[in-house]
Amino acid sequence: GAVVSQHPSRVICKSGTSVKIECRSLDFQATTMFWYRQFPKQSLMLMATSNEGSKATYEQGVEKDKFLINHASLTLSTLTVTSAHPEDSSFYICSASTASGTYNEQFFGPGTRLTVL
Amino acid sequence: ILNVEQSPQSLHVQEGDSTNFTCSFPSSNFYALHWYRWETAKSPEALFVMTLNGDEKKKGRISATLNTKEGYSYLYIKGSQPEDSATYLCASFYGNNRLAFGKGNQVVVIP
Numbered sequence: 001g002a003v004v005s006q007h008p009s010r011v012i013c014k015s016g017t018s019v020k021i022e023c024r025s026l027d028f029q030a031t032t033m034f035w036y037r038q039f040p041k042q043s044l045m046l047m048a049t050s051n052e053g054s055k056a057t058y059e060q061g062v063e064k065d066k067f068l069i070n071h072a073s074l075t076l077s078t079l080t081v082t083s084a085h086p087e088d089s090s091f092y093i094c095s096a097s098t099a100s101g102t103y104n105e106q107f108f109g110p111g112t113r114l115t116v117l
Numbered sequence: 118i119l120n121v122e123q124s125p126q127s128l129h130v131q132e133g134d135s136t137n138f139t140c141s142f143p144s145s146n147f148y149a150l151h152w153y154r155w156e157t158a159k160s161p162e163a164l165f166v167m168t169l170n171g172d173e174k175k176k177g178r179i180s181a182t183l184n185t186k187e188g189y190s191y192l193y194i195k196g197s198q199p200e201d202s203a204t205y206l207c208a209s210f211y212g213n214n215r216l217a218f219g220k221g222n223q224v225v226v227i228p
Contacts, residue, residue, distance in 0.1 A: 004160060032214055043121070044206070044218040057213075059118075093161075097214060105151070106216065108161040 003027055004096050006109030013084055014117055021079045021112045023094030029074035030096035034106060035067070038091040050077055084116040119143055119211045123219035130197045130226050137193040138222040140207035144188035149210040152181055152192055155221070156203045164192075164205075197226045 003026040013019050023033060032051050036044040048064075050056040050071035058064045066088075068080040077096075081088055091113050095106035121142045130136045142150065149168045153161040165174040170185040178195045194201050204223045208216035 034215070036218075041220065043220045044208075046118075046215055046217070049213065049215060104214065105163050105166060106214075107163070108153075110158065110160045 002105075002107040004030075004094065004107045004109040006094055006112055008112060009110060010113045010115075012115045012117065015085050016083055019081045019084055019114060021081075021092055021094075021114075023077045023079070023096070023109050025075045025096045025107070028096075028098055028107075030077075030098065031074070032097045033071055033077040034095045034097070035069060035077075035079050036093045036095070038093065038111075044093065047079075081114065084114070086116045089114055089116045119209050119217035121207060121209050121217050121219040123205075123207055123222050125222065126220060127223040127225070130194075130201075130224060132197060132199060132226055132228050134197055135193065135195045136197055136224070137191050138205065138224075140190045140192070140219055142188050142190075142207075142209040142217075144185055146211075147185045147188070147209070148212070150183055150190050151208045151210065151216060152190070153206040153208070154179075154203050155206055161206060192222070194224070197224075199226045199228050202226045 005024045007022045035047045038044050047062045048056045048058045050069050052074050056069035071077040093111035095108045097104045097106050152164040155161040165181050167183040172183040180193045183190045204221040206221045208218040
C-alpha cells in the first residue's frame, strides 16, 4: 500500500516552454501533497505544500508564478514549470500524506528529472 | 528552514560488516525525525519515525536511536548485505507537516 506515482520520470524541453509533472497517490487519498527539488549533491528542498482544493503554500524563495501547483483531487497534484530555463533543470519529487497538522509519514514518488536546454 | 546534517556523506562497507552513520538536527522545538531509504530510480521508502528522546527502533537488520536533547540520531546496519546499498535520508519535522532533509548517507556494500 501507500504507492505514489510520478509522471514523467524524465523530460527534456527547450528553454521557454512549460512542463507539467503529475503526482498521483494510487491506493490512498492524499490530504496533503508536497513538492521538493533536489540539485546535485544537495538535499531535498521543499518547494510547496498543497492541500486538496486549496491554494498551495510556497516556501520562501520559490516563485509561485513560475511553479504552478494544482491539487484538484485527493489523488492528483500537478506541478507546472512555466517558461522553463536551464537553471530550472533539477530533480523534482513529490510526496503525499494522509493527514495534515501532524508529523505523519510522507510517501514519495520516484521523481522527475527535468533538463531544460 | 532547519539545518539537518548527515555524516559521512558516503561510505563503502564490506559485505557482512556492520556500519552506522549520524544525523544531527536542531534540538530546540523538536517534533519528530524521519529516516528514509532511497534506492536509485525508486521512491524513498520510510524506515522510521521517531519522536521521543531515547527512542530505539528496529526493522530487520537496520535500527535507529534518537537523542533529542543533543540533537542527533544514529542509524545502524548490522551485517551489511548488497541489498542495503542505498542512500539513507534523515529529515526533521518542523511544523505544518513539513520536513527538512539532510543530504543523505550513500552506502555501497561491497560483495
